[in-house]
Amino acid sequence: MPHDHAHDAPDAALAKAIEQLRAHDLRVTEPRKAMLAILVQEHGPFSAEELHGKLRAKECDVVTVYRSLQAMEEIGVLRRCDFGDGTYRYEFNHGEHHHHHIICRTCRSVHTLDLCVADSLERLARQMGYQNVSHTLEVFGTCPRCAAK
Numbered sequence: 001m002p003h004d005h006a007h008d009a010p011d012a013a014l015a016k017a018i019e020q021l022r023a024h025d026l027r028v029t030e031p032r033k034a035m036l037a038i039l040v041q042e043h044g045p046f047s048a049e050e051l052h053g054k055l056r057a058k059e060c061d062v063v064t065v066y067r068s069l070q071a072m073e074e075i076g077v078l079r080r081c082d083f084g085d086g087t088y089r090y091e092f093n094h095g096e097h098h099h100h101h102i103i104c105r106t107c108r109s110v111h112t113l114d115l116c117v118a119d120s121l122e123r124l125a126r127q128m129g130y131q132n133v134s135h136t137l138e139v140f141g142t143c144p145r146c147a148a149k
């Protein structure tokens, strides 16, 4: 997966995320730490089931993973992605390095699109008096490899 953003080193990003959890009175449990360690290292985005699969040794159930992901998304540590298939996926929120995804409809591969065109939409929404404005945008297509088949 190409992912060459110039963001924090994994250890620093992890430490910052744990700080954010504490600042929001979220418990820093071993499973949460393990989840964050994975999400800092691997781009994902991962569903609760996928992340749970990676955590197997840590003995926590998928509902715990699901709830933790939700809680960490609410405080901005994670970003939630909706690929339109009824499953939410989560990735680490590297703050200023906001990006979108291109998802292949055939093989479901995910690549990053390092561009955001939604700033003007958000500005418009704020001008209309909306607060806490955010957006999600994912792009779908047939990847070159699938197209060549």
Ligand SMILES: [Zn+2]
Pocket: 104, 105, 106, 107, 108, 109, 142, 143, 144, 145, 146, 147
């Ligand atoms: Zn494909």
Ligand SMILES: [Zn+2]
Pocket: 043, 044, 045, 091, 099, 100, 101, 112
């Ligand atoms: Zn991403």
Ligand SMILES: [Zn+2]
Pocket: 098, 099, 100, 115, 116, 117, 118, 135, 137
């Ligand atoms: Zn965007």
